[in-house]
Amino acid sequence: MEIDFTNSAEEIIRNLFKDLERATVDRKHPFRFCYLATTEIDQFPAQRTVVLRRVLPKQELLIFTDYRSPKIQEIKQQNQVSLLFYHPRLQQQIRFQATAKIHHQDSLCLTEWNKLSDHGKNDYQTILPPGTDLSYYQESPSHDSSFGSDFFSILSLKPRNIDLLQLGRGGHIRMVGEFENGEWTGRRVMP
Numbered sequence: 714m715e716i717d718f719t720n721s722a723e724e725i726i727r728n729l730f731k732d733l734e735r736a737t738v739d740r741k742h743p744f745r746f747c748y749l750a751t752t753e754i755d756q757f758p759a760q761r762t763v764v765l766r767r768v769l770p771k772q773e774l775l776i777f778t779d780y781r782s783p784k785i786q787e788i789k790q791q792n793q794v795s796l797l798f799y800h801p802r803l804q805q806q807i808r809f810q811a812t813a814k815i816h817h818q819d820s821l822c823l824t825e826w827n828k829l830s831d832h833g834k835n836d837y838q839t840i841l842p843p844g845t846d847l848s849y850y851q852e853s854p855s856h857d858s859s860f861g862s863d864f865f866s867i868l869s870l871k872p873r874n875i876d877l878l879q880l881g882r883g884g885h886i887r888m889v890g891e892f893e894n895g896e897w898t899g900r901r902v903m904p
């Protein structure tokens with residue numbers, strides 16, 4: 714959705730979260746995919762494409778992942794992450810800094826697991842953990858549904874701040890905002 718910068722920062726951000734929510738149900742929405750940055754164990758930054766699966770009413774963003782994937786260890790070590798969205802047609806960029814929480818074998822995981830199709834579940838039931846060196850394996854990697862939801866995990870990301878950039882022919886517009894004491898405040902800054 715086009716951003717109406719005459720609105721208050723709080724309203725702009727509220728509308729943005731509605732847009733993100735839409736992206737979780739609209740497979741063609743550009744905000745369906747986003748880029749999650751973590752800090753590797755050796756302190757290098759690491760980014761990867763992920764699917765935005767759910768936006769909770771308390772504005773937490775949910776990503777599904779394999780509990781054995783390196784990003785889990787990275788987040789255990791450093792739970793401050795960054796999440797980037799880009800909408801090419803609208804030329805909108807959203808950048809969040811967020812605090813990540815790992816869910817594994819809890820009620821949130823169970824609820825989301827039960828909503829996944831069998832095909833969707835396969836991604837979290839591979840016999841070999843993500844990143845395994847395949848040089849020594851002859852057979853193609855397969856999955857085992859008897860793992861159930863053992864390796865299914867959810868990252869819930871709670872944004873701490875936002876950096877919103879809207880490119881435009883008539884001039885670019887940028888707004889930054891902070892989430893503190895349960896509410897967003899924001900201000901325009903130089904793009």
Ligand SMILES: Cc1cc2nc3c(=O)[nH]c(=O)nc-3n(C[C@H](O)[C@H](O)[C@H](O)COP(=O)(O)O)c2cc1C
Pocket residue numbers: 746759760761762763764765776777778779782783784785843844
């Ligand atoms: C379009 C696309 C969507 C992806 N979605 C996810 C996802 O939702 N969750 C996930 O863990 N990995 C997803 N991946 C794979 C990750 O980008 C990454 O390769 C994988 O999670 C391993 O990351 P790590 O080694 O940093 O933990 C996706 C990749 C692509 C290309």
